[in-house]
Amino acid sequence: MSSIENKGRSGAVRQKLLRWVDLAKMEKHGRRDDISSQRRKVRDESPLYFGGSDLKDLRNAHMQGVKTSSKGACIHAIVQFPSKLIDGCDPGQQFNMLVHARKFLNEYHGGDAVFAARLDRDEAGRHTVDVFLMPRYDYHYKDGRILKKASVSKFSKEEAKRRYGRDDRRAQGSALQDAWYEYMRAEMGLDVRRPERKKAFAADRVEPEVYGLKQDQAAHAKAVEAERGRIKKAWMRISRTKRRNDEVAQELQLQSVALEKERRSLRDVMSSFAELAGKRGELAKVRAVENLMKFLKPRENQKIK
DSSP: OOHHHHTTTOOEEEEEEEOHHHHHHHHHHHTTOSHHHHHHOOSOOOOEEESOSOHHHHHHHHTTTOEEOOOSOEEEEEEEOOTTTSOTTOHHHHHHHHHHHHHHHHHHTTTOOEEEEEEOOSSSOOOEEEEEEOOEEEEEOTTSOEEEEEOSSHHHHHHHHHHHSOOSHHHHHHHHHHHHHHHHHHTSOOOOOOOOOOSSOOTTOOOHHHHHHHHHHHHHHHHHHHHHHHHHHHHHHHHHHHHHHHHHHHHHHHHHHHHHHHHHHHHHHHHHHHHHHHHTTOHHHHHHHHHHHHTTOOOTTOOOO
16 A cells, blocks of 8 residues: 555554653643744644643652653653544544543553643644653562552563564564554554555654654745845835935926026016116016015025036
């Protein structure tokens, strides 16, 4: 079966050990307090939770009195459901996905592992559940004492060893994927298709959250470049408009200067006429010309070239 034919009809599950700093980032992401989650948001719809959003507090409560040698904070599993077989818009189906993701990983890791889970409903896809777990188990001493311990690899290695006779990382991943495929068919009654096996690990393989962040960064860079293009075009329009305005202002200045020259020339002519009328004793004409000359008074600071 090709990967194209399988698209939307097969599920997937992956898990990774988180450091404390990674857990803090996941908590921030779940609360939509980071840039990445805001960019991926396409609708206003709150997530579905098991446990809650305070991942650090939930993990500490889960590990109260439990001994572990792991330096990591917990396991983060990403459970993907087949989008063509489940209606991700249906609230009931959304709740079922949260329940089944938690149940599957709890059973796979010994029955006492999951302390939190979340299904985001504000992103484009609504078929992925983030599960946070720290598998706990009872360790029995020979003297009868029982100590509660936690291990991030105990159950994954045991299942890989049981299925394939080895417990390397690839065998652990294959065992987890096969178990999820079997669970969806047996427990959920889904006619899922087995996902295509990878022949080798890709050197550039990244976690879904990292991939999503890179996609967001690429989209942001594209948006920034588009905005730069719009700003550049707007600046060019402004520059063209400014040049046109400067040309119009210069033309108006030239016209104003020419008009002022004509005004002063006419004033000189009228002044000469008034002087001649005065010599002839034609006072009425002198007063009439003087009144007209008031309208031809030169503008202040007007330069004549």
